[in-house]
Amino acid sequence: MKIVVTGGAGFIGSHLCARLLEDGHSVLCVDNLLTGSEQNIDSMRANPHFTFLQHDVTQPFNFAAEAIFHLASPASPVGYMEHPIETILVNSQGTYQMLEQARKQKALLLFSSTSEAYGDPLVHPQREDYWGNVNPIGPRACYDESKRLGETLTMEYYRQFQLNARIVRIFNTYGPNCWHYLSLIPPVRCLTWGIRKSIQCLSSPRPLSGCARLHQRSFLNPAVSMIQNVGDQILVKRSRC
Numbered sequence: 001m002k003i004v005v006t007g008g009a010g011f012i013g014s015h016l017c018a019r020l021l022e023d024g025h026s027v028l029c030v031d032n033l034l035t036g037s038e039q040n041i042d043s044m045r046a047n048p049h050f051t052f053l054q055h056d057v058t059q060p061f062n063f064a065a066e067a068i069f070h071l072a073s074p075a076s077p078v079g080y081m082e083h084p085i086e087t088i089l090v091n092s093q094g095t096y097q098m099l100e101q102a103r104k105q106k107a108l109l110l111f112s113s114t115s116e117a118y119g120d121p122l123v124h125p126q127r128e129d130y131w132g133n134v135n136p137i138g139p140r141a142c143y144d145e146s147k148r149l150g151e152t153l154t155m156e157y158y159r160q161f162q163l164n165a166r167i168v169r170i171f172n173t174y175g176p177n178c179w180h181y182l183s184l185i186p187p188v189r190c191l192t193w194g195i196r197k198s199i200q201c202l203s204s205p206r207p208l209s210g211c212a213r214l215h216q217r218s219f220l221n222p223a224v225s226m227i228q229n230v231g232d233q234i235l236v237k238r239s240r241c
């Protein structure tokens with residue numbers, strides 16, 4: 001399949017691109033390098049099935065794709081607090097651009113959201129039917145609220161156009177290619193935090209239909225696998241249509 005990965009030069013996106021290539025797909029990685037790095041995709045450059053386009057996905061561009069994995073967005077507090085307007089735009093305008101492309105091309109779309117959609121949750125662990133406790137005017141709102149808007153847009157395309165779309169809410173993840181966590185959080189704290197949260201995740205309920213959720217915190221491979229699995233569900237569903 002021809003697959004577009006926005007934010008493909010970032011931490012999770014670069015691993016997802018590599019995984020999709022391994023599985024025999026053609027990958028167009030689109031990234032404006034706001035928080036990503038060309039180093040993350042260096043090893044894929046020689047692959048004839050891999051193309052890199054440096055582009056801001058809030059702006060229209062032409063491409064052909066059967067699936068779009070929309071991961072573009074600063075993810076760390078450092079990233080989104082340094083680029084608040086860009087963060088709002090990529091999750092709203094950028095998501096709209098990708099949804100429109102998906103609708104026109106009858107492509108499949110996966111929107112990467114975040115556990116921050118719950119804000120400062122009052123319920124632990126968070127369930128799908130918990131809507132969160134979000135501050136719309138605080139310094140983190142550029143990220144939290146724009147992800148929520150991205151989810152809302154995605155659901156409207158799902159309802160109005162029967163777009164084959166999925167939302168994944170990723171919990172904090174770190175690993176190779178992730179500069180911000182490794183540079184800012186002492187590894188030991190990161191690890192214990194990850195283990196604690198993973199245990200919490202294991203006790204969480206299964207996702208509701210129409211909106212899939214990642215309950216993997218802190219381990220990269222499960223996160224990439226789950227994004228890919230949700231994508232695979234889309235592919236399976238589509239081939240049955």
Ligand SMILES: NC(=O)c1ccc[n+]([C@@H]2O[C@H](COP(=O)([O-])OP(=O)(O)OC[C@H]3O[C@@H](n4cnc5c(N)ncnc54)[C@H](O)[C@@H]3O)[C@@H](O)[C@H]2O)c1
Nearest residue numbers: 007010011012032033034035036056057072073075172173
């Ligand atoms: N890493 C985590 O713990 C975590 C947790 C929850 C959600 N997520 C989500 O997963 C996705 C990837 O996160 P990450 O950790 O890999 O972050 P990252 O910052 O490493 O990657 C994001 C990529 O998006 C690119 N980008 C940003 N704005 C863009 C634009 N307008 N046009 C094109 N490219 C743009 C950046 O240059 C970067 O390469 C994000 O959507 C993020 O919100 C990540």
